[in-house]
Amino acid sequence: LEFALAKIGAILVTVNTSLRAPEVEYLLRQSDTSTLVTIRGFRGVDYIATLDEIGATRGALPALRRIVFVGDRVPAGLMAYEDVRAAACRVGDAALEAHAERIGLDDVINMQYTSGTTGFPKGVMLSSRNIVNNGCSLGDALAFTPADRLCLCVPLFHCFGCVIGVLGAFTHGARLCPIESFDPVRVLETIHRERCTAVYGVPTMFLAELESADFARYDLTSLRTGIMAGALCPEPLMRRVMTDMHLPEIAIAYGMTESSPGITATPRDASIERRTQTVGVALSDQQIKVVDPVTGAARAAGERGEICVRGYNVMRGYYNNPDATRAAIDAGGWLHTGDEAAIDADGYVRITGRIKDLIIRGGENISPKEIEDCLRDHPSVADAYVYGVADAFFGEAVAAAVRLKPDITADVDDLIAWCETRIARFKVPRDVRFVTAFPMTASGKVQKYKLREEHEQELQKIRAS
Known part of the structure; x- marks a missing residue:
């Protein structure tokens, strides 16, 4: 279809x-x-x-x-x-x-609904020029050829599947080995049986594959590359993916539905540090810049601000929502991503948070990512996400949802003490709750607004008791 x-x-x-x-x-x-x-x-x-x-x-x-x-x-x-x-x-x-x-190249042929990390979905209108070129660009980044075989285990109803996956392979003559729905064992079996050279996924998918009980049974030596997107990859996981899964050229990609979706990717020879601390450099035929989110003034190299993109990949707009379209794409054709980032002197983009995710505690702007990184360094923590909850005195307080490693225990006081020795006191989470899973969109993005809602409901119950 x-x-x-x-x-x-x-x-x-x-x-x-x-x-x-x-x-x-x-x-x-x-x-x-x-x-x-x-x-x-x-x-x-x-x-x-x-x-x-x-x-x-x-x-x-x-x-x-x-x-x-x-x-x-x-x-x-x-x-x-x-x-x-x-x-x-x-x-x-x-x-x-x-x-x-x-039919024109710029006619809308595809409509994707936004992931909904911040609320109600909007219909993103995409054209042939948008998605065919973007799929091709990411295929170029992986050096795809007709000899490649892609194990495609991400949903086809999202850009990761139908653009990066299908069109990226199609424009290079690579073979697709699709999996109907994600299952780590089926992914490993498919790679083993079809001698796949590439595999896609979000970090949690790769972790599930590595933690499969029969992981050692499967021959993955045919693999060389792939794309990990949806969230930054912790360094220990990246090392395991590159070595245990035989993916020395694995790329980190960054983008959003509104950008068709790819904006940046790490080069095939990028260092471990750049694959885990950055999302790479701008894809070909795109411009990126970082601006002050309030004034729109350009920020210097290394300075944080909102990352914007301009080029063939910018959506045609939101369907039947001109106000939201004008808010997202400015008069100069720049798409405002809503992501906070910095671009270094070599052009590498470091995502530091969501503009709307910023926690404002007593006038202090706090980026959740720094605190998340601190919590993830704790030996008992598998993953963590940080967000603001309402506070009568400070306006917002720092809160965290933490998933512990299997068969590991930890208590809240231990995690708070860990943070207190590593980050400024005003950044230390006041409230921590343990979870077994995070609410996710279909594209693998954590829905922080749901974490915030769940946490505030729990806090209200505690206050009422």
Whole structure:
């Protein structure tokens, strides 16, 4: 569908396969979807029941004209996918080519909904120029050739899958070895069986693969490269990925849906430090800069500010949301990412936090990343995320959610004492809660606003008791 729809100029709106009824209804209504293609269900989610619940099968969504069903036993009122294929045979090549000629490189062909790390999703409109060039650019960064085989275990409904994965391989003639849904054992089996040369994922995926009980059984020596994105990779994990998984050329990539998605990537020969402390350099044919988030004035090398990007990869805008589009893309064509970063003299970008993530405690601006790095250095901590919670005196207080390593124990006082000897006192978390998992978007980004909400609810219960 990705290629067929692009050829006729239809817009592919990708849908997270885990969405529930209210979320599906919001997306279908907001995007004005006219045709929906579905299977019966996936991983415990009944899609037909979901569509019935929101009235999609009964005409409750005015823009929705048809629902195409892929599979046997087509539900009443839905169109069989085989009927669509049969209808395609009645369209001649000349008519198809004439239609395709009217499609421009900058016409919107893909709409992705933002990950929602900060709230309600927005429909990001992307063109052929946006996504084909971006996929190609990242394939270039990995030196892909027709000899490469990519184990693709990230979701195809996100840019990581359908752009970096599918189009990055397609533009270089590389073979795709897709996995329907992430499972560390299936990833290892696929790499072993297909002799894959590349694998993609977020840091937690690579960690799950390395921690698989039968990891040593699999021959991964065919691997050479891949992309890790969604979050910075801790140095110990990067070392294990490069050595134990035989990925000496693994790249860290940074971007966002609004930038198609790639903005930067680490070179194939980057040092361990640069692969773990930076997100690399700007991809070809893009401009990046760091500005003061309030005044917009350019910041000097090494100074923190908001990172902005300009080039072919900047989205066409947010669907039916001109105000949000104007807030994201300025008059000069610069996309404001909302990420706090610094660019060093060699062009390497160091992400230091989210502009909106900044904690303002008693007038002090605190970047969560510094505190997260401090907590992750603790021998008992597997991962940690820091955010602000409401405080009557300071306005905000520093809080943290911590996941401990398997079979390891630690207490809150121990972690606070650890931080007190390593960072300024005003940065030390006042509140720490232990979690077994972090709420994540489909692209592997931690939803800090959910952590904040959960933490504040717990604090309210404590105060009320």
